[in-house]
Amino acid sequence: MKQPSRVFLREVVLRDGIQQENILLPLSKKLALIEALTEAGVRDLEITSFVNPEKVPAMADAEALFSRLPKEHQGVRYSALIFNEKGLDRARKAAAQEVAVFVSASDTHSRRNMGKGTRDALEDAVMLILKAKDAGIRVRAGVSNAFGCTLEGNVPGQVVLDLVGELMQPDPDEIGLADTSGIGNPCQMRDLIPACRGMIGDKRLSLHLHNAHGWAFANLLAALDMGVAHFDTSLGGTGGCPFLPGAAGNLPTEQVHSFLTAMGIHTGIDGQRLGSCVQLLRQMLVC
Amino acid sequence: MKQPSRVFLREVVLRDGIQQENILLPLSKKLALIEALTEAGVRDLEITSFVNPEKVPAMADAEALFSRLPKEHQGVRYSALIFNEKGLDRARKAAAQEVAVFVSASDTHSRRNMGKGTRDALEDAVMLILKAKDAGIRVRAGVSNAFGCTLEGNVPGQVVLDLVGELMQPDPDEIGLADTSGIGNPCQMRDLIPACRGMIGDKRLSLHLHNAHGWAFANLLAALDMGVAHFDTSLGGTGGCPFLPGAAGNLPTEQVHSFLTAMGIHTGIDGQRLGSCVQLLRQMLVC
Numbered sequence: 001m002k003q004p005s006r007v008f009l010r011e012v013v014l015r016d017g018i019q020q021e022n023i024l025l026p027l028s029k030k031l032a033l034i035e036a037l038t039e040a041g042v043r044d045l046e047i048t049s050f051v052n053p054e055k056v057p058a059m060a061d062a063e064a065l066f067s068r069l070p071k072e073h074q075g076v077r078y079s080a081l082i083f084n085e086k087g088l089d090r091a092r093k094a095a096a097q098e099v100a101v102f103v104s105a106s107d108t109h110s111r112r113n114m115g116k117g118t119r120d121a122l123e124d125a126v127m128l129i130l131k132a133k134d135a136g137i138r139v140r141a142g143v144s145n146a147f148g149c150t151l152e153g154n155v156p157g158q159v160v161l162d163l164v165g166e167l168m169q170p171d172p173d174e175i176g177l178a179d180t181s182g183i184g185n186p187c188q189m190r191d192l193i194p195a196c197r198g199m200i201g202d203k204r205l206s207l208h209l210h211n212a213h214g215w216a217f218a219n220l221l222a223a224l225d226m227g228v229a230h231f232d233t234s235l236g237g238t239g240g241c242p243f244l245p246g247a248a249g250n251l252p253t254e255q256v257h258s259f260l261t262a263m264g265i266h267t268g269i270d271g272q273r274l275g276s277c278v279q280l281l282r283q284m285l286v287c
Numbered sequence: 288m289k290q291p292s293r294v295f296l297r298e299v300v301l302r303d304g305i306q307q308e309n310i311l312l313p314l315s316k317k318l319a320l321i322e323a324l325t326e327a328g329v330r331d332l333e334i335t336s337f338v339n340p341e342k343v344p345a346m347a348d349a350e351a352l353f354s355r356l357p358k359e360h361q362g363v364r365y366s367a368l369i370f371n372e373k374g375l376d377r378a379r380k381a382a383a384q385e386v387a388v389f390v391s392a393s394d395t396h397s398r399r400n401m402g403k404g405t406r407d408a409l410e411d412a413v414m415l416i417l418k419a420k421d422a423g424i425r426v427r428a429g430v431s432n433a434f435g436c437t438l439e440g441n442v443p444g445q446v447v448l449d450l451v452g453e454l455m456q457p458d459p460d461e462i463g464l465a466d467t468s469g470i471g472n473p474c475q476m477r478d479l480i481p482a483c484r485g486m487i488g489d490k491r492l493s494l495h496l497h498n499a500h501g502w503a504f505a506n507l508l509a510a511l512d513m514g515v516a517h518f519d520t521s522l523g524g525t526g527g528c529p530f531l532p533g534a535a536g537n538l539p540t541e542q543v544h545s546f547l548t549a550m551g552i553h554t555g556i557d558g559q560r561l562g563s564c565v566q567l568l569r570q571m572l573v574c
Contacts, residue, residue: 185549186508214524214542215549217501218508221473237501255501262472262502 004229006266009253010044010206011037013281014065015081016250017238018058019049027061029284031068036280037235038076040273042253046100046232049081050090066094079140083114088128091137098138101125102178103167105160106149109180113144122166129170140206141167142176146192147184147219150212157192164199174204174230179219182212182249186222193226206230211237211249217259220251224265231256235281254278291516293553296540297331297493298324300568301352302368303537304525305345306336314348316571318355323567324522325363327560329540333387333519336368337377353381366427370401375415378424385425388412389465390454392447393436396467400431409453416457427493428454429463433479434471434506437499444479451486461491461517466506469499469536473509480513493517498524498536504546507538511552518543522568541565 014033018025025033034045047069053060062080069078079098082088091099103121104110110118125141132139145152146160164175177196196205207223209216209231220231237252254277257269301317312320321332334356340347349367356365366385369375378386390408391397397405412428419426432439433447451462464483483492494510496503496518507518524539541564544556 183549185546187550211501213545214498214501214539215504215546217503217505218546221505221508252501258500259472259502259505262470263474 002227003224003263004227004265006229006268007224007260008044008230009042009256009267009269010046010079010230010232011042011235011253012046012208012232012250013235013238013253014045014047015049015059016046016232017234017236019056019239023285024058025284027064027068030061030065031070033235033277033280033284035070036273036277038070040277041267041269043075043268044077044079046079046081049083050087050094051081051083063090063094066096077138079138082128084124085128085131088132088135091132092135096137098140098173099128099132100140100142100176101128101132101172102142102144102176103163104144104149104180105155105163106145106152108151109145109149112151118163122163125167126170129167129172133170133172138174139172140174140176141170141172142178142206142208143167144178144180146177147179147188148181150181150183157188157195160192161195161199164196168200168203172203174206175200176206176208176232178208179210179216180208182210182216184209184219185215186218189219189222190226193223193228204230206232208232209251210239211251216249216251217255220256220259236278236285238281289514290511290550291514291552293516293555294511294547295331295517296329296543296554296556297333297366297517297519298329298522298540299333299495299519299537300522300525300540301332301334302336302346303333303519304521304523306343306526310572311345312571314351314355317348317352318357320522320564320567320571322357323560323564325357327564328554328556330362330555331364331366333366333368336370337374337381338368338370350377350381353383364425366425369415371411372415372418375419375422378419379422383424385427385460386415386419387427387429387463388415388419388459389429389431389463390450391431391436391467392442392450393432393439395438396432396436399438405450409450412454413457416454416459420457420459425461426459427461427463428457428459429465429493429495430454431465431467433464434466434475435468437468437470444475444482447479448482448486451483455487455490459490461493462487463493463495463519465495466497466503467495469497469503471496471506472502473505476506476509477513480510480515484513491517493519495519496538497526498538503536503538504542507543507546523565523572525568
């Protein structure tokens with residue numbers, strides 16, 4: 001594969017970004033940020049998770065947020081992370097266009113994050129994917145901690161590939177691999193991505209790369225070199241998993257955009273407007 | 288070329304790191320940091336520049352620092368940046384083992400940083416290299432802003448290669464390419480590194496990569512993939528050029544070390560002791 005000429009960035013600041021920062025942004029500010037991002041050309045946004053609001057208070061307004069999304073932005077996809085059937089019901093009622101269903105390759109992380117081990121989480125995920133598809137909702141299914149876990153250390157590639165194989169059974173629309181701990185390296189990318197591709201055929205593959213140790217840009221390059229064209233990024237580099245120690249920071253949308261632009265790869269995003277989004281977020285986080 | 292199995296990191300925190308931060312570390316603290324770094328296994332350190340102390344007060348103790356270096360560390364190389372004949376004289380008297388002589392590929396940057404344009408700086412550099420070699424001092428000659436300039440924008444690769452060609456005439460011991468502005472990208476690395484290699488044969492090639500936009504790890508990977516085995520890094524990611532707007536941050540030594548280790552590439556550095564060096568630096572910068 002060669003580098004793609006067009007890369008698609010999914011903006012996750014309103015889910016992963018503020019979740020980790022534990023910031024309670026009022027609905028009006030979330031909507032203002034969405035407005036600014038879509039005006040900058042962002043066309044794919046994960047904006048919340050349908051999760052127990054007591055566990056993640058920053059996501060408590062999920063329904064309200066979906067109900068007030070700008071109507072005029074045709075071609076913009078809004079997605080949400082779900083963990084269980086209750087989450088799927090909420091997503092369906094809120095008319096979410098896409099749900100993300102992830103299973104952690106680390107049993108320890110899975111128990112902390114989901115309250116159940118990888119095996120049980122996988123069974124639930126397969127059921128959720130089937131039901132979401134039945135409801136006409138696009139499904140991104142994925143493996144978190146696919147490149148290692150700060151709690152468990154090394155995660156064997158075969159564990160990840162076995163999970164991908166099982167997640168493929170209910171035929172999701174996209175497969176995601178997440179370096180949730182930010183400890184994956186380019187050698188792993190170069191092993192796992194082609195192996196994963198071999199299993200999923202031409203189904204879309206997306207990556208979610210955390211930057212806990214500054215390595216995310218190297219992993220981004222390794223993935224680009226193998227033709228991966230879909231990445232999650234977060235405005236300002238905000239984000240991380242609240243249930244993993246030190247799992248700080250996502251790939252910053254603005255830095256990825258400028259990086260890709262410098263390499264002649266298009267994102268469809270206006271860099272200047274994106275810069276304004278960063279300023280807007282900064283003001284929101286200061287207040 | 289394939290990835291090297293061993294990579295050599297030159298620690299630049301005491302030159303580039305504190306220069307940018309404009310921190311006046313007392314001599315005792317500089318020596319304590321050097322002691323800790325060499326105990327961690329660092330064998331190559333750029334510790335100062337012989338520059339006008341009025342311009343860079345943090346480097347005013349250059350002679351004193353060289354005179355008090357630990358004697359027991361055989362096999363450790365201490366180098367200094369020089370800009371002119373006066374600097375070379377001072378380096379010679381201080382018994383510096385290596386001097387670095389750089390010419391900026393950006394005329395505007397050269398005038399701001401050196402007080403003269405690229406052409407004049409090159410003539411001086413060639414003379415300095417010859418004199419340093421005559422004095423038995425190892426010489427690293429290089430091109431700064433080799434991958435772009437925040438003041439001038441794009442820097443054509445041919446300009447850099449022409450400079451390398453002229454710097455090769457007096458036969459320096461090493462050629463360095465610096466992404467001083469931190470706006471270089473992997474496409475440029477993949478163009479310029481092989482072209483440079485073609486000109487310098489098996490002379491050592493080293494890279495100095497700034498991380499102003501977070502891209503440095505991608506450039507590091509691109510260079511590793513082409514067999515480059517010598518990089519400048521700075522503890523804590525400190526550093527940048529005081530005469531370039533926004534040229535913040537070097538590759539952090541500790542992140543590069545852990546990254547290389549994860550990929551099975553040896554550095555000869557003890558990660559735990561390196562972690563203690565980061566703590567030590569942090570304490571020094573807080574006080």
